[in-house]
Amino acid sequence: MTTPPPFTRVDVSFQSGDSTCSAWLYVPDGVVSPPVVILGHGLGATREMRLDAFAERFAAAGIAALAFTYRHFGDSGGQPRQLLSIKRQLADWDAAIAYVRTRPDLDGSRMAVWGSSFGGGHAITVAARHPELRAAVAQCPFTDGLASAVALGPVASLKTAPQIVRDLAAKVRGGAPAMIPLAAAPGSPALMNAPDALPGYQAISPPGSTFRNEVAARVALDILTYRPGRAAKTIAFPILFCVSNTDTVTPPAQTIRYARTAPRGEIKRYDAGHFDFYLGDPFEALIRDQLEFLTRQLAPTSATSAP
Template sequence: MIADSKPYTRHDVSFTSGDAGCAAWLYLPAGVRNPPVVILGHGLGAIREMRLDAFAERFAAAGIAAFAFTYRHFGDSGGQPRQLLSIKRQLADWDAAIAHIQGRDDVDGGRVAVWGSSFGGGHSITVAARHPELLAAVSQCPFTDGLASARALGVVASLRILPVVARDLAAKVRGADPVTVPLAGPPGTLALMNAPDALPGYQALIPPGESFVNAAAARVVPTIAMYRPGRSAKKVAMPILFCVSEHDTVTPPEQTLRYASSAPYGEIRTYEAGHFAFYLGEPFEQLVTDQLEFLTRHLQPL
């Protein structure tokens, strides 16, 4: 637990999802009884240590409890095999996180929001559409359309990855360890993201001394291509804030903005920063300020 003289305390928490446990941090605002909660989930293969704490700290300092978790199969969460990126399982992790928060007696389970970034930003749209009891949602530089992201990756790069997918699917049938592909790599290399800012952007989020595996089981590629969470925006029955990068090399902003405009209670903010710049420096300050205003308005912390 982190206490010191900070306006919050951070607690190490775990909750069960399916066949394993998810590791999480719960940030509780100091001196606030039954605060509202925002649940935070990260992007493609990322772990909560990669700057989710920065957002959580700011939310907690403003009186909103923050619950940042790592998906199964990654980081210090459980689940075998390792580095398995399953959309179905990650959405189940979100459901389990919400259920865990709703069952706690140190937060207000009736005032809950979800916050997702990148791939998690797509999940937050899907989750918000499935959970009308939520009061708000934040979708940051969201992955909204697998086909659009595949086009951004490029036809040649997409085709080059298919043999690796085939080898991993064969490994799955044999019960062998997954055949993996890098999450982020230099331009022209075989990776799920290979835009010029992808690898340095990912590396910039890893704290010194933190262990991070830049890989995911290749079998996820077809499901990513078919995942179009932006289509669920029109079904989101609560206020949802879309924070969109105007220069996004991973999740094309044009398609995201079209989906965002279909949300009945959607609010859209656009930023000059690129996809990976959202977590640091001035872009982070702009984002967290806008998000705090939005969450305070809809969660009404005391």
């Protein structure tokens, strides 16, 4: 007989700007007013791409978890589809925080943010903007657009230029966005074409996933100038950086330099690639460290009996 999980998952949505974000809320059973961690994914990814695996483990440890999908992606609202706006995604994080505070069954005074890859960069930015939070986790975080562009290589970057120009023209005309792959094979035009990028996305996309391997090309210019790592030095509360030693997308040396500027930063390093963090032994190592960190910062209680 299968033992039921020690938490309840419900489908929720919350208002963000002119539309809504779809999310899963995991509430630990029998825990009164649990602390909360908000989870956001990486570049173009949606919550069903293994955010549930992390959220389930947090909820089993007594920490409620809100895993959401950004506007314009997956089953969240927003038009046009596949538009990646850094400004709008950061607003989605703000909206998620505001939503948690409306929930009487959650303790909004004990809240953390958790982001992976591009979402890890957002988690740094959001943590700097919300000093009322208790903690943050930045997993294989995107910290510097210029450093990532250098890792991609100038030739590969130039290959994306025609699509960027077409998409910018479409934006001016009010037409449908011109798309570019998020991940592709080495040598192909894409935002990421490291050898492990396309297999990495495929490995974490379950059957029936809402993920689409494309995005409006205009975001490439915004990514180049986005440097969330610079905000690490302004984060006063604890933040955990989980860094891949062999990261092909977010260069680890630059990430470590930024992480060391965080006044209460903690750094964990792993001999696993950027896309390995979501599965198998690397996932188990990560979740063990993240649970230890979040338990220390959020002080969850064990399940209690009703009075």
